[in-house]
Amino acid sequence: TDQNSKIYLSECKIGNGESYRGTMAKTRTGVTCQKWSADSPHMPKYSPKLYPSKGLEENYCRNPDQDPQGPWCYTTDPEKRYEYCDIPECEEECMHCSGENYQGKISTTKSGYTCQAWSSQMPHSHGYIPYKFPSKNLRKNYCRNPDGEPRPWCFTTSENKRWDFCDIPRCTTPPPQPGPTYQCLVGKGDSYRGKIAVTASGKTCQRWSEQTPHRHSRTPENFPCKGLEENYCRNPDGESAPWCYTTDSDVRMEHCNVPLCGAQVPTDQPVLPEETPVVEECFQGEGKNYRGVSSTTVSGRKCQPWWSMRPHYHSKTPLQYPDADLRMNYCRNPDGNDRPWCYTTDPQVRWEYCNLKRCQNSESPEDGSESSPPGNHKPNCSSCLMITSLTPSTYECGKPKVEPKKCGGRIVGGCVAHPHSWPWQISLRRRSFSSWLHFCGGTLIDPSWVLTAAHCLQRSQRPSSYQVYLGLHKEDGESYTQKIDVDRLFTGPMRADIALLKLSRPAQLSDKVIPACLPSEHFPLADKTVCYITGWGETQGTSGAGVLKEASLPIIENKVCNSRLYLRNRVQPWEICAGHFEGGTDSCQGDSGGPLVCFDKDRYIIQGVTSWGIGCALPNRPGVYVRVASYLSWIQNTMKSN
Numbered sequence: 198t199d200q201n202s203k204i205y206l207s208e209c210k211i212g213n214g215e216s217y218r219g220t221m222a223k224t225r226t227g228v229t230c231q232k233w234s235a236d237s238p239h240m241p242k243y244s245p246k247l248y249p250s251k252g253l254e255e256n257y258c259r260n261p262d263q264d265p266q267g268p269w270c271y272t273t274d275p276e277k278r279y280e281y282c283d284i285p286e287c288e289e290e291c292m293h294c295s296g297e298n299y300q301g302k303i304s305t306t307k308s309g310y311t312c313q314a315w316s317s318q319m320p321h322s323h324g325y326i327p328y329k330f331p332s333k334n335l336r337k338n339y340c341r342n343p344d345g346e347p348r349p350w351c352f353t354t355s356e357n358k359r360w361d362f363c364d365i366p367r368c369t370t371p372p373p374q375p376g377p378t379y380q381c382l383v384g385k386g387d388s389y390r391g392k393i394a395v396t397a398s399g400k401t402c403q404r405w406s407e408q409t410p411h412r413h414s415r416t417p418e419n420f421p422c423k424g425l426e427e428n429y430c431r432n433p434d435g436e437s438a439p440w441c442y443t444t445d446s447d448v449r450m451e452h453c454n455v456p457l458c459g460a461q462v463p464t465d466q467p468v469l470p471e472e473t474p475v476v477e478e479c480f481q482g483e484g485k486n487y488r489g490v491s492s493t494t495v496s497g498r499k500c501q502p503w504w505s506m507r508p509h510y511h512s513k514t515p516l517q518y519p520d521a522d523l524r525m526n527y528c529r530n531p532d533g534n535d536r537p538w539c540y541t542t543d544p545q546v547r548w549e550y551c552n553l554k555r556c557q558n559s560e561s562p563e564d565g566s567e568s569s570p571p572g573n574h575k576p577n578c579s580s581c582l583m584i585t586s587l588t589p590s591t592y593e594c595g596k597p598k599v600e601p602k603k604c605g606g607r608i609v610g611g612c613v614a615h616p617h618s619w620p621w622q623i624s625l626r627r628r629s630f631s632s633w634l635h636f637c638g639g640t641l642i643d644p645s646w647v648l649t650a651a652h653c654l655q656r657s658q659r660p661s662s663y664q665v666y667l668g669l670h671k672e673d674g675e676s677y678t679q680k681i682d683v684d685r686l687f688t689g690p691m692r693a694d695i696a697l698l699k700l701s702r703p704a705q706l707s708d709k710v711i712p713a714c715l716p717s718e719h720f721p722l723a724d725k726t727v728c729y730i731t732g733w734g735e736t737q738g739t740s741g742a743g744v745l746k747e748a749s750l751p752i753i754e755n756k757v758c759n760s761r762l763y764l765r766n767r768v769q770p771w772e773i774c775a776g777h778f779e780g781g782t783d784s785c786q787g788d789s790g791g792p793l794v795c796f797d798k799d800r801y802i803i804q805g806v807t808s809w810g811i812g813c814a815l816p817n818r819p820g821v822y823v824r825v826a827s828y829l830s831w832i833q834n835t836m837k838s839n
Contacts, residue, residue, distance in 0.1 A: 208332065209287035209298055214260045214268040217284055220510035221258045222270070224280035227377065229512065230256035230270035238275040257510070258282035291368035294422035296342045296349040299365060304338045304351070306361035312338035312351035318721055321352045321359050322770055324754040329723035331544045332507050340365060344724060344757065345434030347419035352756075360756050372422055381458035383516060384504035386432045386439040389455055394428045394441070396451035402428035402441035410446035413762075430455060435725075437751075437777070449762075458516050478600045479556040484530045484537040487553070490603050492526045492539070494549035497799030500526035500539035508544040528553060552799070592706045594642075595621075595714035595800030603729065603749060614747040616670040619731045621713035621803070622745060623647055624666040625698075625790060627656070633664050633680075635672055638732045638791025640803050641712045644703035646836055649790035650806050650823070651688045651696040660686055665700060668709035672733040672743050679704055687835050693771065694808045695823045696790075697835050713794055713803040715833075720826040722804060724754035728775060728795040730807065730820075732788030750775040750793075753819055763819060771827040773805045776819025793822045 208219040222230045231238065233253035234245055243261040245253040251261035258268040269281045285298060292299040304312040313320070315327050315335035325343050327335040333343040340349040340363035350362045378390040394402045403410065405425035406417055415433055417425045423433035430439040430453035440452045480487040492500040501508070503515055503523035513531050515523040521531035528537040528551035537551045597618050604612040621641045626633035639649035647665055656662070660683040667679040674680075682701040689695035704710050722728075731747045758774030759766045768774050775793060793805030805822025825832070 208285070209300065210267060210284040211287050211289075213263060213265055214284055215263050217258070217260065217268050218252050219257065219284065220255075220506070220508075221268070221282050221284055222256045222510050223282070224258075224270065224272060225283040226280060228272045228274050228277065228280060230258060230282075231273050232256045233259070233271075238273065239271045239278050241271055258284060290366075292349065292365045293368050293372040295345070295347055295420050296340075296365055297345075299340070299342065299349050300334060301339065301365070302337075303340050303349075303363055303365060305363070306340075306351060306353060307364040308358070308361050310353035310355050310358055310361050312340060312363075313354050314338040315341070315351075320354065320356045322721060323352055323756065324722050324724040324726070324752060326721050326723050329726075344754065347414055359759075378424070379458055382438070382455040383458050383514075384502070385435065385437055386430075386455055387435070389430070389432065389439050390424050391429065391455065392427075393430045393439075393453050393455055395453065396430075396441060396443055397454045398448075398451060400443040400445050400448060400451060402430060402453075403444050404428040405431070405441075410444065411442045411449050413442055415442075479554045480537055481556055483533065483535060484528075484553070484555075485533065487528065487530065487537050488522055489527065489553075489600070490525075491528045491537075491551055491553055491600060492603070493528075493552045493796070493799065494539065494541055495552050496546075496549060497552070498541040498543050498546060498549060499796065500528060500551070501542050502526040503529070503539075508542065509540045509547050511540055513540075592711050593800070594712045595794075595802060597711060597801070598708040601729070602747065604747065612747065614670070614731060614745045616745075617668070617709045619729075619745065619747065619792075619794075620668070620709055620711040621794075621801075622731050622792065624669060624672065624733065625649055625653060626664045626666060627662060628664075633666075635666075635733055637789050638807065639665070639698070640792040640794075640806070641667060641704060641710065642715055642803060642832075643712055643836060644706060645700050647698040647700065648792075648803065648806060648825070648832070649696050649698060650808055651692075651694045652808075653790045654686055654688065654696055658686060660684055660698075663698070665698065667704050668707065670745050672745075677709065679710060685839065687839070689823075689828055690831055693823060693828060695806050695825075695828055697832065699839060713792060714800050715829060716802045716804055716826040718826060718829040720802075720804070722752050722773060722795065724752060724757070726752040726795055728752060728793050728804060729801075730775075730788065730791065730793050732791040732807070750777065750820070752795075758819060764821070768821055771824050772808065773822040773824045774819050775805070775822060 210217045232255060233241060243253060248261050252259055256270060258270050260268045266281050268284050269279050271279050287300045289301050314337055315325060325335060330343055333341060335341055335343060338351060340351050342349045348362055349365050350360055352360045378388045380391040382389060404427060405415060420433045424431055425433060428441060430441050432439045438452045439455050440450055442450050478489040478491050502525060503513060518531040521529055523529055523531060528539050530537045537553055538548055539551060540548045597620050599615050599618040601618040602612060602615050623639040623641055624635045625637040625639050627636050637649060637653035639647045642648050663683040665681050665683060666674060669675055669678040681704060683698050684701040685699040687697040727749050729747055729749055731745060733745060753774040755768050755774060758764050758768050788807050791807045792803050794801040795804045803825055805825060808823050809821050
């Protein structure tokens, strides 16, 4: 039922918590719970076999005996048979803190607007899709706070008012006890309560309670449970790391350098082209020393970050396994399993093995072989190289033959891509005397069709003015680069910044040339979805100029991007906003028209066409991309009729 669904997804209890079905697995003193199905160190009275309807899954806190003190569990401490868990009360009629756990049914804003259902994209398209945010309980059209605002809000059913805050009363009872806090960095630093008050560049932080030199809403009053004391670095709104407003009037905010808890994780260095092996990723033995960047399971599901407890609560954290290199959401084998694996982002599937091959020169564990020796962090995959020519009947869109590096970092500050790992990237050239010069990017979406930005074609409407280069890694081109003339140009409807190029002949598909997949029509992109941009454009002095670079960017929901902090209502519904608020990573001149691709299940989807931005890699100025899903009908009709 809807009520049961709400209880299952909520990390809070109603009444004595008999119906609690969350994933808390530690007691109020921090002791790990014993599995309900285990008989050691304590022989249980309550087990899944004897009480199948009590939700006794894994080692999660439960209340099978209706104890008035709430959910509890048997503990893994032989000296302590059981202990109660700290599960917060569900906020039904009022809200604690900033209303992150508000579960009530108010569906009208403070200005009297009716809320739009979260599952609807009308009248306002948005990125807060209920199944993408299972822990946020985005039910019906109830006011919620999924993105770290000062209080719950909703999109409205009025075409003239995109969103508005809701008037939820504050609870008079004390707020729930916070989880453990740290003096060092765990995950994104939401729980950091140290006293660092200087940014990474050395600027002094502005006090959270003050409005000079920068006016803001991240105040102790709006965020009473986020530890906004003094001017200490904090992460009150789910950013990628602790940050603060600065006392420099020219620099609004910056991240802080907070040391990691436990072992320091080495940072990825840009890889020069000649040092980049063009191989498929593989693992040796059981994959204990696999240190690649694959983050997809055998079924195509995306991996959950190791530091995250959503949607699956677990103990395999970077803090508990400092030598296992549990970075990001990369596939790893920290516990000596048969092969690399990860927890998944699907609430219904806790974990799966990863979509990785065992290196051909590596015997499988069942054959009696030993895994790679400790410290051998780079498996010898020379025999894994499988470069084969593909025919149009055998390629699959969005599936490169070389695993992308997927490094963090604007193409300005990104990293050099593995050669041919983004095989749909094309270079759009313009004639200059006797040569063809790169000036824009584009995306192969069909052997005969390229998607790019309309503003790239402003100089000339003559197809003969342009040429498309495919299959290249170096901007200068290589011997196997395909050079194809443009036969026809088509610019988007209503002067949209999108265009189609029909090639004079179909591209020869191969391991170096594969189209990207098109999205489904009006496909909603979830907020904070990590996507990728590629190009040969301006690098502003960073390494890798002249070779294809890549960078990862989070999607920024248009509601957030149009705020005063970012682009101030300049972004339209048919556009996508993506970037990091501290700057440093973005697509620049020379990457116009290039792809913004996002991984979905087991392939890459072209979701955006690089369109415009303010400056290049500037703080608070994310890039803007044409939303391909908004023009899918035009794309398909143009290709079909020409």
